Amino acid sequence: MNLPTTGDSETPLDPSALSNDAHYLRAVTAMAESQVVVAESAIYSESGIKLLDKGVRIDSRLYERLIQHRLAGEVDDQLSTSDAVDIHCIAAQVQRLSDSTMLGRQLAQWLGDRHPRLVQVVQHMKWPQRASFKMTVMRHQLPQLFEHSVLMMMVAVSLALQEEMSQDDCAELAAAALLHDIGMLYMPPGWENVQHKLTLNERKQLAVHSITAMLVVQSTQAYSRRAEDAVLEHHERLDGSGYPGHTKGDAISLWGRILMLAEVVSAFYGKFSDMPAQRLSLVLRMNHNRFDHRLTQHVHALLSHEQPADSAQPLALAHSSAQVRQVVAMLAAVMQHWAVCKRKFPEKWQTLASGRAGVYVDLRMQALEKSLAESGSHPRQQADWLKMFEEDPSSMAELVLINKEALWQAESCVQTCMRRWPQLLQPSDVLAEALNDWLVNCRSVFGKEVAGVPAAQVVEATENLSQN
Structure with a gap:
């Protein structure tokens, strides 16, 4: 076993450091505030100083005393606790x-x-x-x-x-x-x-x-x-x-x-x-x-x-590669519209009257993009999942489900934004105008039938998103 090393001296890389780690000792003494932790034997420092007598109940106040010394032996062996994970x-x-x-x-x-x-x-x-x-x-x-x-x-x-x-x-x-x-x-x-x-x-x-x-x-x-x-x-x-x-x-x-x-x-x-x-x-x-x-x-x-009995394979057979691209294109269009919208934001936009709406949408869109990227289904990853379809057609069902769920979340974000900040529909500043443009564009995307999205729009939406 080749043990990697680090230049960080605070990271315990040898067994002797484990019982003296400040973060672990703090966790132990913090636990002792609400769970009985008792010294089963007297606890000494390596230099022979007695730090705690046998039978003493531990609490967070003892943290500073313990951390000031290098302990003799593993602290876990010298403590007992109620309701242990046995x-x-x-x-x-x-x-x-x-x-x-x-x-x-x-x-x-x-x-x-x-x-x-x-x-x-x-x-x-x-x-x-x-x-x-x-x-x-x-x-x-x-x-x-x-x-x-x-x-x-x-x-x-x-x-x-x-x-x-x-x-x-x-x-x-x-x-x-x-x-x-x-x-x-x-x-x-x-x-x-x-x-x-x-x-x-x-x-x-x-x-x-x-x-x-x-x-x-x-x-x-x-x-x-x-x-x-x-x-x-x-x-x-x-x-x-x-x-x-x-x-x-x-x-x-x-x-x-x-x-x-x-x-x-x-x-x-x-x-x-x-x-x-x-x-x-x-x-x-x-x-x-x-x-x-x-x-x-x-x-x-x-x-x-x-999965329910009628899900994975039947769903894969029910969707062609072109239809999968169409679903992803709608999602890519929503993301592309948001990227364009943010480029219109003025400086210190968070402090403006419509700033709370902008922060809300921005956080929702960031979370959505992160979730898609982590599951390998982000529109930017189109080349990867198209190749995967060739090797494993059944995976098409999973991509359809995930992107439809993402579209639902995006549509929910739009609806919530319009309900909580109806003033965006009659914008009074640059930020509100940009947000209103995004809402209008998204409603246009959601209003289209998936099967009616042209193949050219699929390519254009995903390419524009990649450039953004």
Whole structure:
């Protein structure tokens, strides 16, 4: 295992740094404000200074005392907490998520009679104190990441069952999956806020979180080298475009390939509430060189359980390539009109009377474009998905669904804007005039029948969008 390095001295790249990391200690003491955390033994500094007596209850006020010293030993081994994330807790989470989440229900349907084996694998898993304590901190401080990790583990084990792995291997892979993002506890608070712009130092820390997670797994001394490597590799890609080592092809282990794919599946379902299966399927088809082909086929089988009986293949047959282009052309036209509209905005437009309307539309359009780009269905990616259609005609259905949903969101934005700011229909300044032009142009686009959009307009709209 070749361990990548970083010039960022604050990023823990060796096991001895884990127990003294400022961000992790803050997370532990913050958890202790609402959950009982007690020193099971006296805590000392490396120089022999007693910092805490045995039996002392931890709280956030102790953070400053702990951070001023280099601690002797791993702090997790010296603390106990109520309601810890133990084997029983994880098994209960698997049962709950199988019933309460879209991805959990799909996994249950896909596995069928084998679904109970998910819980059996968890019950067979090695789960030392350090792993339990750290996951307890994650559940308390980063609950969404905790749920993502459990769902990711469920996907990973499901893929391992498809590969007919032994129960012992499945159990160790399950532990690696649960701990794959534990390095996030060593990140500065607020990184998960989408509005927060990461600093260069924070970006470096985020980029090496898989290294930190691997060191945590290593420090437990409970798992094999395969588990350590899999955690380290969970953001790598077969074409070398991943991180932290830009590892390629056969150099990435099977366990690492499973975790990288399970991570993507869980992340998509966590991010998209609308058509996650279709979005993910499209992304996997367009990035087939980044993931293991055999494992990806398993995922496509899983995703098919999300669709109603008359969806994927019948829908693909019902749409020609020209009709797909027409749907995309309408969406491209809306985006092109917005790009033209923004070029007319005056300086400091946000402060004008119509500024709130402009900010609202701008944020909605940015989010829409980002969502389309992430699913590989942005009009600018036309060359990519046309090539994909030639290789896999069934993917046409997914593109149609996603772009129709995007058109609905754009139309909803227009309707909301007109309802909340009716004064835009009688503009009184340059900004309002530009917004009114966009609204008029969009209504014209939405008023056209999809089948009536000429092929020439398809090319023109997507080419103009690319130039913008």
